[in-house]
Amino acid sequence: MKQSGFGRWIVVITAVSAAIMELIDTSIVNVGLNDIAGNLGATIEDVSWVVTSYAIANVIVIPMTSFLQRYFGRKNYYIASIILFTLASYGCGFASDLWTLVFFRFLQGVGGGALLSTSQGLMYDAFPPSQRAVASALFGMGIVLGPTLGPTLGGYIIDNYHWSWMFYINIPIGIIAVILSLVYIDKKEDEINIDRKAIPIDQIGILLLAVGIGALQYVLERGEADDWFDSSAILYLTIAAAFAIPAFIWWELRGTKAPVVDLRVMKNRNLFIGSILVVVVGYGLFTSVLLYPLFAQRIVGLTATQTGKLLIPGGLITLPMFAITGRMLAKGVSPRLIAGGGYVAFATFCFLMSMLNMNATTGDFITPLIIRGIGLALLNVPLINQSVSTLEPRQLPTGIAIVNMMRQIGGAFGVAITNTYVTQRTAVHRGDLVSHLQPGEMLSMERINAMTQALVAKGVNAIDAVSGAYKNLDLIVSRQALMISYLDTFRLAGLFFVVSFPLLFLLKSKKMDAAAAKAVADSAH
Structure with a gap:
């Protein structure tokens, strides 16, 4: 039975909130790792398991969601996953040592892995076929806002509260989502009397x-x-x-x-090509979420809260853009054309970010971040729809699960490539900069003398002032090398979008008719 009116929008709010909650937790702890390490007496290397354990659990569960929903029933599995996610969030906040926190983060990832594909199915199911482009837009909004809001919310909590509140904030949301799901989400006919003995594992x-x-x-x-x-x-x-x-x-x-995962669906050209494109989008989304805060805080010197606030204008633009994208799809505008606009917008964002320097002001970030928000809105909805648009109804559950998994893997590749590339390019640029600082070179000596005199004027003795001046110069060189490596990494991200752009034209452009849209709606059931 399709929801209508008030009940439909309750389902929408519940599904989008659950998806955003899950995606926020993929990135919210990144800005709090130093505080967590200090509070729990752990090293930064060990505390990174807080991120890794969640990601591993998440990416394992996502491709299995189709089978798990079929085995337990969509509603039962969805509610159980929210309960597990909520209880694990409490365990994370209450943890008094690192490995207890890592254990509960893994459980949180297991619960969270169900929320993406299942929430997507709930969204489609709440709308009639003629309005399912709107459902895609609303769900796509959650996909983009989750990773974007994570560092913003995490930075605010770290600056103002204890790190445990990064996990406690999930508890009221989870409790409300469970109650609303129990009341407003209907079971399908095939969920009422499931014969699990007949379902092979x-x-x-x-x-x-x-x-x-x-x-x-x-x-x-x-x-x-x-x-x-x-x-x-x-x-x-x-x-x-x-x-x-x-x-x-x-x-x-x-x-x-x-x-458990019917990989035969990858023979479908749209799903295969769409999966590659979704990897690139995941790479771009997670790379930008990682790089922008690092650049803003480590190079420009903004606080975590200031860094988060700069994301607000882009987020405000993104919301109506998702609605516009949904309407364009509903009116028959080619998904390839819309996604192409998204590719251009994201490549432009990367180019603009690669032109910044350490003297950048807060205003210099706003325009690129707005363009990024527009690009992601134009990319996600058309790619999700086109990736599964030519699948048979029985193949759709697996298709959606694969698309969601590929986005997460793209994000993991993005983080790995970014970290490695930044490290390598920083070493290269540092070597280049140091090669210009020759003993006796006039400009270098003038800089050393100026810094020495400044330290002497502050009461530092002459010998320590010279040593301090060289240390300051070393810090300046290191910061400059790091900044240039960040700019190189933005260019690399833009290059991924440029290189993969022609693949858009290999997608079969097919508008989903009512039957296909209904099949997508049932795909996560």
């Missing part, structure tokens, strides 16, 4: 998926911090991923008649 496929995707996610998350293959853990897990992922693909295609 692909145990080997689940094991290979968990090992392969989990190991890959760990390598991407921790590779740079652990010096890649200098770490035995990274080496062994790379080998595990290299074995388990091909074995999983073979098993799902050849080894079982009841695959």
